[in-house]
Amino acid sequence: MNLSDFRRAGHAPTLFSAFLYFDVSFMVWLLPGALANSIVAEFGLSDAQKGLMVAVPLLGGAVLRLVLGLLADRIGARRTAMLGMASTAAPLLLGWLWADSYPRLLLVGLLLGVAGASFAAALPLASRWYPPRLQGLAMGIAGAGNSGTAIATFFGPRLAAVWGWRAVFGLALIPLLATFVLFALLAKDSPNQPTPRPLRAYLEVLRRGDAWWFCLLYSITFGGFVGLASFLNVFFLSQYGLSPVAAGGFATLCVIAGSALRPVGGHLADRLGGVRLLTALFLAAGGAMLGLATLPPLAAGTTLLFAAMAALGMGNGAVFQLVPQRFPREIGVTTGVVGAAGGLGGFFLPTMLGAMKQATGSYSGGFLAFALIGGLGGAAALAYASRGWRGIFIDEGGRAAEPSCVPLPVAAEATGAA
Known part of the structure; x- marks a missing residue:
């Protein structure tokens, strides 16, 4: 595969639209985390309350991804996105106008999950335009819209310092409206849109062991990325005593690594094989988290977080190089299910970090747990699961198999239940 092949394939305006929709949605989704330090100063929240506040939007996104994934398969990804x-x-x-207490803010965060659910519409919209051998790069480009997290962490604290954190929610309506208009003009559903299936047919995806393996893998890569992205503003202020604006700058630096390198992860997975690349990325992320568990000085801590976010971001692209190979006919609902698992992973990580900080007075235990469970555990789970994939939807070298080599009924029987 070369880039000229990619340019001739698919539909570039739709791919751009999917990226843009994903980007503005992620910006909105992560606003509570980006504004956390300003909100904490007003409400006087405990460490556990901070963790829950930034995690609740991730929980909302996990639940609503199932809904949007279902809609993307039934009414089309374009209409679902709009x-x-x-x-x-x-x-x-x-x-902007109503959230004047902590409980109300939690409700706003939960409802913001609809922005995080954009994943379940944006990726099928892009994926259905591209053949299997180009899935990694196409999904990586669309998924690079998670760069919206960097927009939130960089601009959110600065705008809040000038106009207050509530006004930032109102200002976010401007790019949302502009994206809606551009999307309506540019995006098209692929002619390969699958025929809507009975609701009971979607349960078949969950009966296949591979769906559960992908859920586990994505709960680590995406959950780790978005969970850290939502919590880093709080971490940099609490651990290193930075100002809210400075904490947002350091958080943005780390978030950029993960969002910018997601397409690289998809492209490398196309070339090297998703399993091989993911294994290395899990181990790299785990090693960085082990270093963070020592709570090093600011420069070293930022470097380790940058490396961890880069590995997790590329891991997101690698996972979704594999998913369309295994579930090409159910990509919408599978994206919703796997994306929901990623959102759940994101919910648990900041919740755990905040709770452990309150219980022990340190973030060390939380980072150590993620290193062992996410890094080493993820690599071990992938090694076990991928034994049954070769010769079914990936070749012996670990790359995507040709369409003629993907007998889905056989694949379903071969993998069984997790």
Whole structure:
């Protein structure tokens, strides 16, 4: 595969639209985390409350991804995405005009999950335009819209310092509306849109062991990325005593690594094989987290977080190089299910970090747990699961198999239940 092949394939305006929708949605989704230090100063929250506040939008996104994944398969990814953007305006208005207490803010965060659910519409919209051998790069480009997290962490604290954190929710309506208009003009559903299937047919995906393996892998890569992205502002201020604006700058530096390198992860997975690349990335992320467990000085801690976020971001692209190979006919609902697992992983990580900080007075135990469970555990799980994949939807070298080599009924029988 070369880039000229990629340019001739698919539909570039739709790929751009999927990226843009994903980007503005992630910016909105991570606003509570980006504004956390300003909010904490007003409400006087404990460490556990901080962790829960930035984690609740991730939980909302996990639940609603299942809904949007189902809709993407039944009414089309384009219409689903437009419905998602229209629905996102409601929690932004509530955050701007109504959220005057911690419980109300938690509700706003939960409703912002509809922005995080964009994953389940944006990726099928892009994926259905591209053949299997180009899935890694196509999904990586669309998924690079998680760069919206960097927009939130960089601009959110700065705007809050000038106009207050509530006004930032209102200001976010401007790029959301602009994206809605561009998306409506540019995006198209692929002619390969699958025929809507009975609701009971979607349960078949969960009966295949591979779906559960992908859920586990993505709960580590995406969950780790988005969970850390939502918590880093709090971490840099709490651990190193930075100002809210400075903490946002350091958080943005780390987030950029993961978002910018997601397409690289997909492209390398196309070339080297997703399993091989993912194994190395799990071990790299685990090693960085082990270093962070020592709570090093600011420069070393930032370097380790940069490396961890880079590995997790590329891991996101590598996982979704594999998913369309295994579930080409159910990509919408599978994206929703696997994406929901990623959101759940993101919910648990900041919740755990905040709770352990409150219980022990240190973030060390939380980083150590993620290193062992996410890094080493993820590599071990991948090694076990991938034994049954070769010759079915990946070749012996670990790359995507040709379509003629992917007998889905056989694949389902071979993998069994997890």
